[in-house]
Amino acid sequence: MTTAAPGLSTRMDDMREYQQFAQFYDALMGDGSSRSARILEAIDHFNVDATSLLELGCGTGSVLEGLASIPRLVGLDTSAQMLSAATAKVPSAELVLGDMTNVNLGTTFDVVACVFDTVNHLVNYESWESLFAGVARHLRPGGLFIFDLNTIGRLHQLVASPPWVHDFDGNTLIMDVRSDGDEVTLWDIRVFAPAGNGGFRLHQENIRELGVALDTVRTTLATDFHLLREEDDSGGPPSDESSRAYFVYQRLA
Numbered sequence: 133m134t135t136a137a138p139g140l141s142t143r144m145d146d147m148r149e150y151q152q153f154a155q156f157y158d159a160l161m162g163d164g165s166s167r168s169a170r171i172l173e174a175i176d177h178f179n180v181d182a183t184s185l186l187e188l189g190c191g192t193g194s195v196l197e198g199l200a201s202i203p204r205l206v207g208l209d210t211s212a213q214m215l216s217a218a219t220a221k222v223p224s225a226e227l228v229l230g231d232m233t234n235v236n237l238g239t240t241f242d243v244v245a246c247v248f249d250t251v252n253h254l255v256n257y258e259s260w261e262s263l264f265a266g267v268a269r270h271l272r273p274g275g276l277f278i279f280d281l282n283t284i285g286r287l288h289q290l291v292a293s294p295p296w297v298h299d300f301d302g303n304t305l306i307m308d309v310r311s312d313g314d315e316v317t318l319w320d321i322r323v324f325a326p327a328g329n330g331g332f333r334l335h336q337e338n339i340r341e342l343g344v345a346l347d348t349v350r351t352t353l354a355t356d357f358h359l360l361r362e363e364d365d366s367g368g369p370p371s372d373e374s375s376r377a378y379f380v381y382q383r384l385a
């Protein structure tokens with residue numbers, strides 16, 4: 133079931149991302165099983181009793197689908213199109229149309245997750261701070277905050293790379309990542325899909341991501357959280373040049 137967070141409609145009108153892209157998202161991004169497995173491994177490793185989990189920016193529900201062993205699952209996203217796919221995929225989850233920088237569900241969870249560079253989608257650092265404050269409000273003491281980030285180095289690398297051209301399901305994707313100033317990147321995503329007349333229909337979407345120095349994030353989180361683990365793709369310590377940084381934090385009592 134999908135519900136809308138109260139007082140949200142005006143704000144949501146400004147959030148137009150993941151409308152066109154939603155219908156192609158799963159075919160392009162694959163399933164979320166590796167992201168779900170990483171979350172389950174952290175819960176197990178740190179021996180946390182997890183009977184409830186909130187995923188911020190849950191998208192099409194690919195991660196929630198792999199977390200079905202957790203009795204209470206809640207997913208929140210700004211894109212009604214993405215949530216529509218999630219409704220079909222994880223009917224047992226409670227899905228909320230809402231903004232993760234301004235979330236007040238009036239309850240706490242054992243785990244809050246925000247994965248697949250979803251945090252980077254907030255394009256000013258004040259929004260990251262609002263997100264982290266919201267996570268602190270929604271986690272019980274001792275609960276886990278599990279998230280990952282695209283690093284500044286990774287985003288610079290994507291800007292320097294040629295556009296990614298990829299054929300899938302009869303469609304063609306062209307994705308070009310460009311600088312949009314001040315560590316903001318603009319992801320120009322175009323999907324050319326076959327149209328009935330033998331031509332193609334263009335589905336275009338612009339998504340932005342912000343890169344932030346990992347030390348800035350660590351400093352902000354130190355107020356309400358204790359760092360349990362941080363690693364890069366190879367399991368080593370992450371840096372601003374790593375391709376991705378994975379974090380597990382624990383809510384302080």
Ligand SMILES: C[S@@+](CC[C@H](N)C(=O)[O-])C[C@H]1O[C@@H](n2cnc3c(N)ncnc32)[C@H](O)[C@@H]1O
Pocket residue numbers: 149150164167188189190191192193194195208209210211214230231232233246247248249250253254
């Ligand atoms: C890269 S997708 C990740 C989806 C999912 N977590 C996964 O791993 O497949 C990012 C998602 O974050 C959502 N999103 C972006 N900004 C958001 C915000 N301010 N509040 C809630 N969701 C947001 C997008 O609509 C999109 O579904």
